[in-house]
Amino acid sequence: MKLIGIVLVILAATAIGWEWARRLQFRTKQLRDIRSGLEALETEMVYGLTPLQEACSRVAGQLREPAAFLFRDFSLSLGREEKLAPDVWESTLKKMKRVLELKQGEWDVLSQFGRTLGRQDLENQRKHLRLALTYLEQQEKEARENQKKHESMYKSLGFLCGILLALIML
């Protein structure tokens, strides 16, 4: 009976450790997806001169979930609602807060970028896109380093914590 308990505690702690490590991984992945999404959007906007709604739905098609969801939801809402693009972008971001593993700084950058979305001429639009991209790139690099550093640590830490807990309880 005791043995089963010990195994359960260790398993649970290990699972928690893995979950933390997975979040680190997700963050890197999502940041990369959003960044490549914005890059694709830049191509559509600057070179293809595609209308915003269509550009976003095309970008969504090229991406993995959940980053694709951000662009798809924005594109759909834009067609549905009688609102300016920045307002629609803002409300889409709000919806995404639970889905994406981003930090406040990144949300701020995305919402800052949205404030001018579709409302400026080519040159300015491009500048804002570039600005957001540079920041996200930096964050992605940081996240990747973070992941490398802490991923295995979280995993083993979970397992070790489990053993510690079990020992204490014995």
Next chain:
Amino acid sequence: MFSPLRGEFMKEVFDVLPDTLKRLLAGVPEQVRDKVEEIRIRIGRPLEIMTAQKAFLLPYGAEKPYTVTAEDGAFVLSYLSGHSVYRLEEELKRGYITIPGGHRVGLAGRVVTEKGSVKGIRDIGSFNIRIARQSVGAAEPYLDRLTGLGGWKHTLIAGPPKTGKTTLLRDIARIASQGCYERKLPPCTVGIVDERSELAGCVEGVPQHEFGYRVDVLDRCPKAEGMMMLIRSMSPDIIVVDELGRPEDAEAVMEAVHAGVTVIASVHGSGINDVRGRPTLRQLFEQEAFVQYIELTGQSRFREGSRTGAGKDARSGGLKVRVK
């Protein structure tokens, strides 16, 4: 969404307006709304509509006019561009946008220049929506003079601004492309060079006015080059072109005439004699490029009643035709 005018010709205009402005326009009595030629939206100032005779501030008949807000302006620009102002590079340089239905929206605001030439308009403070109404049948009274046994004649239409030159050209292009059974006019291939996107009112290369099947449009193309392009690539029977003026236009017309293509063109001027004296176009008269001249004079534009019927009657009042 608020859309009081389902199926009406002004639907396209309503599509680019926010709800606040739509409501104001919907409050205008129908007999006035049918004659509206311009809707002027200026941020911080009242909304104004203009018919050929009169201007009204909205709301219609109210003492205190509605002031257009910056948000209204942002909405109009957003809807005009489909939430994508970055697509309007060329339009912002030219100062107008053509919307579905062939209506043109003029823009004014803070102009950005680069090396002395206009690069675009950035903060837009005024929109002027000019309603395009195709006067189907406007050219019918002239058909006897425009056509002969050999089909259509080389024609030059002259008149001051706002006398209906473009309207007339547009209807000529339509009849030529569709053909006319009663007059035994076979349908012709018509090429239109539309430098100002006004004649055909193209949106993304597709003409917004009714032209029949056999019309090819070079939208926003310089006239002289466009005429040569059409001759080389589209083999038209007739070339329709608006507002000749530059020396190279005259050369291109000569080229087209020699190539056996019928040219129907318009030119600004108070009359044929005025145009004849112009050095840039003298060559055309010396070489007798045009067989037929039509002068449009006076205020022939006031339209009462229906859009098609009365228009042509009023216009034929100001007509003088000279045959050489």
